[in-house]
Amino acid sequence: MGRLLSTRRRHPLAAIAVLVAVLFTAGGAYAALAPTTSQNVQAASSTQIDEGRQLFAIGCSSCHGLNGEGQINDNGDVLGPSLIGVGAAAVDFQVGTGRMPLAAPSAQAERKPVSYSQDQIDAMAAFVASLAPGPDVPDEEYLDTSQGNVARGGELFRTNCSQCHNTTGQGGALTMGQFAPNLTGVEPRHIYEAMITGPQAMPVFNDQTVTPEDKRDIIAFLESVQNEPDPGGLAIGRAGPVAEGLWAWLVGIGLLIGMATWIVTRSSKA
Ligand code: HEC
Ligand code: HEC
Structure with missing residues (x-):
């Protein structure tokens, strides 16, 4: 209905x-x-x-x-x-x-x-x-993640969302000073609403492309990812989308530059 x-x-x-x-x-x-x-x-x-x-x-x-x-x-x-x-x-x-x-x-x-x-x-x-x-x-029915299929939600998330929000919803930078936020701790109803309203640079996922059941699966997936122990052993403070995204960028890029410099100095010595 x-x-x-x-x-x-x-x-x-x-x-x-x-x-x-x-x-x-x-x-x-x-x-x-x-x-x-x-x-x-x-x-x-x-x-x-x-x-x-x-x-x-x-x-x-x-x-x-x-x-x-x-x-x-x-x-x-x-x-x-x-x-x-x-x-x-x-x-x-x-x-x-x-x-x-x-x-x-x-x-x-x-x-x-x-x-x-x-x-x-x-x-x-x-x-x-x-x-x-x-x-x-959204109807409560579609926010009840106990009815959601986590594995399917993961597939749907990787197809529709990960190019901006990263494979586990950690977020990432976009162009023009915009960023896709970290999705940790976002309430199910707000996840659902983001999909149907497409704030700013985010596309609208209407009910034909991603059905209400699919949306529930995606929310269930995001919930399960959050409840997993941190794979690297570090929660980097979970300080919120901006701090965490920035941290990931700075440390990630810093590490890459560091490695590049190290390789160059080593090969020039050889
Ligand atoms: C083209 C890039 C892009 C794609 C694809 C995308 N998003 Fe987003 N998303 C964004 C941006 C940018 C924002 C921030 C919008 C704003 O702050 O106004 C956002 C915001 C959100 C928020 C709000 C988070 C918060 O902190 O309140 C949620 C939830 C969300 N997206 C979920 C999803 C899901 C689920 C999918 C896949 C079905 C998806 N997004 C696909 C770019 C994207
Ligand atoms: C200082 C100016 C300002 C005030 C005050 C303001 N807004 Fe906004 N609002 C904006 C701008 C600019 C945007 C578009 C920005 C964006 O997309 O992130 C926006 C976007 C929105 C949207 C998203 C529209 C869409 O297409 O999805 C909603 C809903 C909204 N505002 C509701 C409100 C409500 C409700 C209030 C009062 C509680 C409010 N706004 C107060 C400036 C304002």
């Missing part, structure tokens, strides 16, 4: 459907009617949406506009992109990992301590979801 719905959402006609839906949203009428059509959509009450609208006006509208339409400053720089159609999942991911509210413009919004309670995040997510349909927060 959930799959059928999400298949429709990605249909080419979905864009038109979204447009039509947006037209009907005027006055929040859509929000009042929609939740009954899908078991997947959290029953967002109008009071919750109102609370979300208020929180959003205070904390987010300076960059994203009062109605999530996005903001551009006088120089034509985008202060915040439009959030129409990004869905509850994007808000839950961005605010739930502390990326939003963005403190200052940078190459990449980074994880920070979370500034809102889960209730407040839910309210803002409900508000943004009321603007236009978009990916919803």
Whole structure:
């Protein structure tokens, strides 16, 4: 059922459907009617949406506009992109990992301590979801890793994710000052939401390419990797994605340079 719905959402006609839906949203009428059509959509009450609208006006509208339409400053720089159609999942991911509210413009919004309670995040997510349909927060069923297949998850991870996040999710640098973060300790719901919303340089893995069951397998794999003892015997502090990624780069490259120098000095002596 959930799959059928999400298949429709990605249909080419979905864009038109979204447009039509947006037209009907005027006055929040859509929000009042929609939740009954899908078991997947959290029953967002109008009071919750109102609370979300208020929180959003205070904390987010300076960059994203009062109605999530996005903001551009006088120089034509985008202060915040439009959030129409990004869905509850994007808000839950961005605010739930502390990326939003963005403190200052940078190459990449980074994880920070979370500034809102889960209730407040839910309210803002409900508000943004009321603007236009978009990916919803995942069903508990797909976060229950005890039902996941770790071996399959590992295969899927190596095919779809490891080119950026490394074979065990340790992360790595990308171009233009961006990086794919270390996935250690990321909550299952945020892993799922990253896949369906594709933050920044990360692609969206829709339910046709990677089914909800596949996503659960991937999450189960990441969980099992974390619970393994450190193969090299060193946890390098597990200080978080940035420190750890940087450490890996510095030490890795330093070691390579050291080895190269050593080989050169040895061969020149011979
Ligand atoms: C200082 C400006 C600023 C503030 C304040 C801010 N944002 Fe953002 N937001 C941005 C920018 C810039 C991006 C795009 C950056 C990126 O992709 O990493 C973004 C991206 C997002 C996205 C991802 C959109 C997508 O396409 O997936 C969401 C969701 C979001 N913001 C929600 C919020 C919410 C909710 C708040 C308030 C709690 C908030 N933002 C506050 C600037 C801001
Ligand atoms: C093209 C490179 C790329 C691929 C492929 C990719 N990601 Fe990402 N991923 C990123 C980047 C870049 C970010 C950081 C985005 C941001 O901070 O806004 C990210 C962020 C994440 C996060 C958030 C981590 C955190 O610290 O909150 C998760 C979880 C994640 N990715 C999981 C996955 C999974 C699972 C796959 C495979 C299905 C995958 N990614 C494939 C580039 C990639």
